[in-house]
Amino acid sequence: MPEIDIVENIMDANDQIAARVRQQLDAAGVLGLNLMASPGAGKTSVLTATVNALKDELRLAALDGDVHPVDVEKIARTGIPVELINTGGDCHLDANKLIHALPTLDLSQVDLLLVENVGNLICPAAFALGTHFNVVIASIAEGDDKPYKYPAMYRGADVLLLNKIDMLQYQEFDLDYFRHGVEVLNPGLTFFPLSARTGEGLPAWLDWVRARVAERRAASEA
């Protein structure tokens, strides 16, 4: 029987749409961040803490992949434009859902777009969105073994936040073990331990965001 050789990534169709998302963001000079984490790690808390710290100096917007608008309402209280991408029960966002949500925002009025993915450490890792950086948010509460259980998520991260470090005194969490797993999967990964609740560690993360926004702006003006 005839056989046709292909040898192409299964996610090619998604990746092609992700490339169009990236073009739209770049054309508008918008930096896009894809926030991924397990449920309860603090995606919305990190997002709102980031927004509250930066909203006076940058033009921000958010998209939230979810089945319920409760997080959207929390984000909306910060005063920035935010829209729900209702995933209809799907466990992840994909590039197609994002490209359909982009027209709900006026990208010409945005410097930084924060996309909150669905809480899940497996499925979102397979779907590129076209945003510029994958931000993985781990937390003390979920334990130190996640890089060993969910390698693809950590492998695909561009920056890693470790949230809830104020809980280190209450919970056993072997930071060396956690960091070793991360280092094997993703050597040299940019890492910010922080607490969205107390604000500890937040300034270094905010500086990272500021620097990336400035780079994106410079690139779009060039």
Next chain:
Amino acid sequence: MHELSITQNLLALALQHAEPAGVRQITTLHLVIGELSSVVDDSVQFYWDFVSKGTIAEGARLHFERIPAAFRCLDCQTEFGRNDRYQCPACGSGHVTISAGEEFFLKSIEVEE
């Protein structure tokens, strides 16, 4: 439950190669899936039968070549499988790297012309 979206991507990729070649029917898809890549279990065949309905790939069989995760010690060069410390079983070094298991591609399709 990302298998449905993955099969939709898979179908798009297979059709993109089969249609220009004038293929009448796709009978088998050969997939290469690494242990460390996205989870794709046998339920994919179920979703496949659903999404491929009415296309030239309807009824095609999905054939999986599974690639186990492999790590290599950068100190003593030992190759080893996944363990829960990402540590070399021979010399105990944590200075290790992934050498296989991230594959996630459509290798080929069998067709009737």
